[in-house]
Amino acid sequence: MPARDFADRRPFEGDRDLTAATEHLAELYRTMARIRAFEEAAERESIGGVQVLGVTANASAKVRGPLHLSIGQEAVAAGVCAHLQRADLLTSTHRGHGHTLAKGANMRQMMAELFGRAGGSNGGKGGSMHIADFSVGMLGANGVVAAGMPIACGAAHALKIRRLPQLVACFFGDGAINRGPFLEALNWAAVYRLPLLFVCEDNRFSATTESAPMTAGEGAAVRARAIGVPSETVDGNDVAAVSALAQRLIADIRGGSGPRLMHALTWRVKGHVSVDGQAYREADDIAAAQAGDPLRRARDALLAAGTPPEALDRIDAEARAEVDDALRFANQSPPPERAAAFTDVQTLGDGTWR
């Protein structure tokens, strides 16, 4: 019973707390609904946009190339980012739309970026895999597994050296823990006692390969503890639980604790990329992933707490309307001029591309 789970985790002292907790949960629900609506639209626009896994590309898709969807994982992004401030920094993975939206990025510019348009957040130079909005501290998705981790260390190291009060949230997947930068970055963050929250978004898959048979030992949290980074595991589909844990870990970090790791267990509902039909997964595995839908769980909890269903329907409708507006913006934005291929390469030697 999701509603009881929620109540058990957050002991309320009175109606006022209940109201505040419900309002917070509704905000988390709104963030997740925006991510879901954005990605469902992006998915529709991506069909036929990439040649991979035996699928042939066609030219009509507006979102081209690999599109990695976080559908089913929204609670991790929403729950963690609810406790970040605009000036806090964030590094993400190739599956980064949710982190970017939850950090406060502009949805119109994000959709235009997925469309490869001049009005995109990156001017069409990056696409989904490099989605970023530096203006809200979102330092970029990354096409290389675990590559954000050393960058997050450096950003946190700079904050510490500059005596700034912010922290860095570093998202990575369960596949990343088998790459060297995972070890290097955890060690680095612990050695220099950096203000850094590591978030292992464990969706149980490394591309099209199940992570468990590829991973020795007990996984991210245990590995991190062995390096001296305190770590806690959470139900990553329970947005209230993620939020509560993030709030506590982030408070520790802001208090000078040094790095912390959250191991969030979630489910990847969609394939590795949007056109991946997941023939390699058992039907009941996918069904279980869908059954754990974090939006439905949050919705059930909100209804159980007395939220009128119309209020939730309104949140859903507003999210869809925002995405429709973003789609219109992206459709109207022109493609980048060819000359833009030669800008923002480097300053010294600018123009000497041959």
Add this chain to the structure above:
Amino acid sequence: MAVTTMTYAAAAAAALGAAMRSDDRVVALGEDLGRGGIFSQYRGLVEEFGAERVIDTPISEGTIVGAGVGMALAGLKPVVEMRVADFALCAMDEIVNQAAKNRYMFGGQGRVPLVMRLPIGIWSASAAQHSQSLEAWFAHLPGVVVLCPSTPQQNYSLLRAALRADDPVIYMEHKELWARSGEVDDAAVATIGRAQVLQRGAQLTIVSWSAAVHTALQAAAQLRAEGVQASVIDLVSLWPWDRDTVLTDCARTGALLVVHEAVQAGGFGAEIAATAAEHTRCRVARLGAPRVPVGYAASLEAASRIDAAAVVRAARELLATHAA
């Protein structure tokens, strides 16, 4: 402002110290920096600036460079030390996919003012994994500047210029130049992308960089004794490279010989030779190392070295074909 005699290593420490004094965003990180670096190129800095700005790191090359990227994005101007270029191969994702691509793929939202020090070159008796000259790999890479100082003065002025740049810079000192002494004028300002014409001759243009410049100068002296007048150009900067200076000189002499310590096949000498051939009527030749790993035994190591006699031979051959 002062002119002092100092080593190539001391010049680098002086340049970094001056930059750190004038800009508190400049920090240095890498293995063994707290003891001045393994070649003394950071000597005295931790004493002056403390361990928070001259940072001893674990042996984690990927994270040394990756952290450099993150520091740059978060407002610092980091210098990262790889101790030998060969070790930077453990950080190739961070150099190639992260530092070099950040500005472009994020549409210019950020800048990565990061100086990556990757000492190159044969370091006597250090064998295959501590001796490589991989500058061509990085010249091939959009998004980075590639610098190869050959003298103490260059190591001072060029490092200061690298620290003023807002690009990622691959800064390649040569391991057999650390102890080389020379005058350093701390007021001299280097312009990145400008070659130095060390001497002018009428018959041949020799282009080189890093330690091989000194070999080229020895060869030019021998050639002069034989009646051949050669220009010697120190390229200094591989990207951007000074096409105007090189092309103007080889158009005048009609013959270009590029000399580098790196393996000849696929080397940056090929880029210069091809550009010269495309844009001038000059004849071109390259001289680099054979495509073999650097061996340990002195006799094997010698097979990878380019000496002045080899440069003289290559020059004679080029001029003979030129005349024919």
